[in-house]
Amino acid sequence: MRSRNCEWHNSTLRNLAKRALLGLFFVTVMGWGATGFALGPSSTPSIFSPDSTPAHDIYHLSLFVMAVCLGIFLVVFSLIVYSIVKYRRKATDDDREPPQIYGSNQVELAWTVIPILIVVVLFLAAARVIHAVEDAEFPPNTIEVTATGHQFWWEFQYPAYSFTTANELHVPVSDGSHPTPTHIILLSADTDHSFWVPQLAGKIDLIPNRRNEMWIDPKVPGHYVGQCAQYCGMQHAKMLLNVFVDTPEDFQKWVQQQKEPATTSDQVAAGRKVFEANACMNCHTITGTISHGRFGPDLTHLMSRTTIASGAAPNTQDNLTLWIKDPDAIKPGCLMPAMQLDEQDVNALVAYLMSLH
Amino acid sequence: MAEAQPIVPPLVIPQEREGSRPFVQVLHDWIVTVDHKRLGIMYFSYGILALVIGGIEASIMRAQLAVANNNLVSPEVFNQLFTMHGTTMIFFAAMPIVFGIANYLTPLMIGARDMAFPRLNAWGFWMTAFGGIILYFSFVGGFGLYGAGSAPDVGWFAYAPLTSPAFSVGHSTDYWTIGLLISGFGSIATGLNIMTTVLCMRGPGMKLNRMPMLVWLNSVMAFLILVAIGPLTAAQLMLLIDRFLGGHFFDTQAGGSAVIWMHFFWIFGHPEVYILVLPAFGILSEVIPVFSRKPIFGYNIMVAATVAIGFISLSVWAHHMFTVGMTSYANAFFVASTSAIAVPTGIKIFNWVGTMWGGKITFTTAMLFSVAAVAQMLIAGLTGIMLAAAPFDWQLGNSYFVIAHFHYVILGVIVFGVFSAAYYWYPKVTGRMMSETLGKWHFWLFLIGFHMTFDFMHIPGLLGMPRRIYTYEASRGWQTWNTIVSIGVIFQALAVLIWVFNATKSYFRGKIAGSDPWDAWTLEWSTSSPPPDYNFAELPVVRSRRPLWDLKHPEDPDWKYE
Incomplete structure (x- = not known):
């Protein structure tokens, strides 16, 4: 028997379609039920617990796309399983060849046109979110931050407040009644980097000689984690990102503190002398002093940060001491050199750094 | 279903057995050979060797990532490992393997005695081989002969400006660049050769629309090679100019552009995916019909879909x-073009299912690998759709989700397809059958290992784990998933060992295959196994897409219906 058109099992197909739709429905409902805006920050930066509008828009798009994909998967996978179970050669089969079927114009047309329609729908859904995120307008009270990627740490400048900090980004919470989004300009001082805090927004690269931008409007205060997502050299793995979303009052308090020049105290004058007499000042800035280096993180308010070395270690006395003596012990391959200071100088230096609140 | 006798009896020219000749002479014959079959075997073996080396590199990486805060390898070594793994697998494992299959089979399938340019063919192989040797020489010479060696550590797509002299000191990046440049010349030669062979060397009656699917897919692959390798070569030359002659194409500190490198690389890089996957599609399109005992469903639309994939794949690069x-x-444009490629790919999957539908399927090892590849192509395609939605990609890009996605394509489809081909054509190449028992062990272990590794690898990506990190904090909650992923590697390694053992043992002890052990329909099965140097004693005359079907069923030949 030969034919150009195969006999299509309509009832089977209809059953499969029904089942697929049901599965799709369950996943969608479960997806939406388990979500919610504003679940709060987590130490696992899942893209499925968004707390900011761009991340949330992406999250909704992702549910839709995954539901469509799951539907397609169920239908096609069932067809594959059905055909290999139903049409396997059985012991009772004779040696005759099965009917030689060369194709079917109708069926082939169907499985060309239906995917085209699905693709159009997916394109429209994606285009809508691209537009919403990339072409967003900002209210006048938007916080501006310039993030500059360095091997292997982050520099954050707040041009409106004229101060610079590093590695830990503070932004105000943006609640519905009083939206204060943060607009981040992304630059790079050396190689490519990528700013990725999954709960707040998708990643955007920081590329030298190029100005990129992104925005976030976190809904829940707290500590969000992320990290560099574009390979940038030896210590790409420990170029971590910490974003602190503060209440408006806390944010203002933090801004006021950061705007102050560094505290000076005679008790730590010895350490300050070590800092200024050595190469430390070539790379680090401490405002209010003669240290104006730009290669390394701004240390003016070092002790207001919870970690050192871009999140590689907690900001404690022991870690600071170790970091100055042997940075490679914490972050092998980082660009901070071991300063070869004697014990007394190191202790004085750590005491000075620990005074920089 | 074994038919021991060749349909067209070969000329009897007594050949000396290789074992009876001195080793040096045998080696000399292989080195100077211009025979497409020998070059095919050499390409394939070279690729398998690279596959094993790249696999070892991957295994070390997985051991490092199995637990959080691990110190098995230093960040420097880890970065070299993923660079070498990626470069090795794409350029020196996958490409030589698909070139080997194309080289061996194209002339046999279209009824030709050799490729169009046998010497160019040998030249291409040796260029590819030297490229790989230069890349691996970096382990010795990376910092020049005065310092210790060091492999490149810039990642397999080597984004600027990490490759500029300021960030990549020493010569490791130069070994990478020159290695790829030279193997690229070899690839272009092979692409040209396949194209010319298909256009000019077809046997009597072998019209374009009667060519086996694998030949069609290989010719689209050859077309893509000719289009895509050029930009890579250009980019490598520009990088060399930057590094040695003071150019500033990619030197951002002197006003160069990092983004230009990305465009150059990916306009090569995405067609490259199809250069690799189309031959795998071709293998599935040969294996599935034979073991379903039906012709390929919708030959015309399958060919059209292949050509469509070829063209569309040239317009999607910026989704990277x-x-x-x-x-x-x-962004919206590249969402549209990238999603559009799902349509012809979907057609292929549906048509493979249509081929099995209503057949009498025999699950040989070759068929098992092919069916698994179809199912895995479905999943890889769907995760591809997810990544094609640009905003979703803003989250998933450069995360472990992407790693899982493209390994699904490269292992789940290409390597599965290659294993399928290895079992299917082994009898033709060696004259002996591979052990089906060991083959099934290979299949099931590899399937389990593959799914353990690459199904679970999607999850850390969704949980925010970026690629190319040598370690991670325990508090991120990625460890469990990474441990499972790493354990899967053990199964895969074991499976590959079984395969190598099987292939070696069967070469000496396997059952004699005869010319047509699978009762197949394409021309390579009409000559003896292994085929003689001249392939066909007299060139077979082709009247349909399944010339051997016509011979076996004179009462009901295909040409009456095409």
Whole structure:
């Protein structure tokens, strides 16, 4: 028997379609039920617990796309399983060849046109979110931050407040009644980097000689984690990102503190002398002093940060001491050199750094 | 179903057995050979060797990532491992393997005695081989002969400006660049050769629309090679100019552009995916019909879909760059073009199912690998759809989700397809059958290992784990998933060992295959196994897409219906 058109099992197909739709429905409902805006920050930066509008828009798009994909998967996978179970050669089969079927114009047309329609729908859904995120307008009270990627740490400048900090980004919470989004300009001082805090927004690269931008409007205060997502050299793995979303009052308090020049105290004058007499000042800035280096993180308010070395270690006395003596012990391959200071100088230096609140 | 006798009896020219000749002479014959079959075997073996080396590199990486805060390898070594793993697998494992299959089979399938340019063919192989040797020489000479060696550590797509002299000191990047440049010449030669062979060397009656699917897919692959390798070569030359002659193409500190490198690389890089996967599609399109005992469903639309994939694949490259800050219009365009490629790919999957539908399927090892590849192509395609939605990619790009996605394509489809081909054509190449028992062990272990590794690898990506990190904090909650992923590697390694053992043992002890052990329909099965140097004693005359079907069923030949 030969034919150009195969006999299509309509009832089977209809059953499969029904089942697929049901599965799709369950996943969608479960997806939406388990979500919610504003679940709060987590130490696992899942893209499925968004707390900011761009991340949330992406999250909704992702549910839709995954539901469509799951539907397609169920239908096609069932067809594959059905055909290999139903049409396997059985012991009772004779040696005759099965009917030689060369194709079917109708069926082939169907499985060309239906995917085209699905693709159009997916394109429209994606285009809508691209537009919403990339072409967003900002209210006048938007916080501006310039993030500059360095091997292997982050520099954050707040041009409106004229101060610079590093590695830990503070932004105000943006609640519905009083939206204060943060607009981040992304630059790079050396190689490519990528700013990725999954709960707040998708990643955007920081590329030298190029100005990129992104925005976030976190809904829940707290500590969000992320990290560099574009390979940038030896210590790409420990170029971590910490974003602190503060209440408006806390944010203002933090801004006021950061705007102050560094505290000076005679008790730590010895350490300050070590800092200024050595190469430390070539790379680090401490405002209010003669240290104006730009290669390394701004240390003016070092002790207001919870970690050192871009999140590689907690900001404690022991870690600071170790970091100055042997940075490679914490972050092998980082660009901070071991300063070869004697014990007394190191202790004085750590005491000075620990005074920089 | 074994038919021991060749349909067209070969000329009897007594050949000396290799074992009876001195080793040096045998080696000399292989080195100077211009025979497409020998070059095919050499390409394939070279690729398998690279596959094993790249696999070892991957295994070390997985051991490092199995637990959080691990110190098995230093960050420097880890970065070299993923660079070498990626470069090795794409350029020196996957490409030589698909070239080997194309070289061996194209002339046999179209009824030709050799490729169009046998010497160019040998030249291409040796260029590819030397490229790989230069890349691996970096382990010795990376810092020049005065310092210790060091492999390149810039990642397999080597984004600027990490490759500029300021960030990549020593010569490791130069070994990478020159290695790829030279193997690229070899690839272009092979692409040209396949194209010319298909256009000019077809046997009597072998019209274009009667060519086996694998030949069609290989010719689209050859077309893509000719289009895509050029930009890579250009980019490598520009990088060399930057590094040695003071150029500033990619030197951002002197006003160069990092983004230009990305465009050059990915306009090569995405067609490259199809250069690798189309031959695998071709293998599935040969194996599935034979073991379903039906012709390929919808030959015309399958060919059209292949050509469509070839063209569309040239317009999708910037979906690798959704996160570099393109305008919303550019992003939307690449969403559209990338999603569009799902349509012809979907057609292929549906038509493979249509081929099995109503057949009498025999699950040989070759068929098992092919069916698994179809199912895995479905999943890889769907995760591809997810990544094609640009905003979704802003989250998933450069995360472990992407790693899982493209390994699904490269292992789940290409390597599964290659294993399928290895079992299917082994009898033709060696004259002996591979053990089916060991083959099934190979299949099931590899399937389990593959799914343990690459199904679970999607999850850390969804949980925010970026690629190319040598370690991670325990508090991120990625460890469990990474441990499972790493354990899967053990199964895969074991499976590959079984395969190598099987292939070696069967070469000496396997059952004699005869010319047509699978009762197949394409021309390579009409000559003896292994085929004689001249392939066909007299060139077979072809009247349909399944010439051997016509011979076996004179009462009901295909040409009456085409």
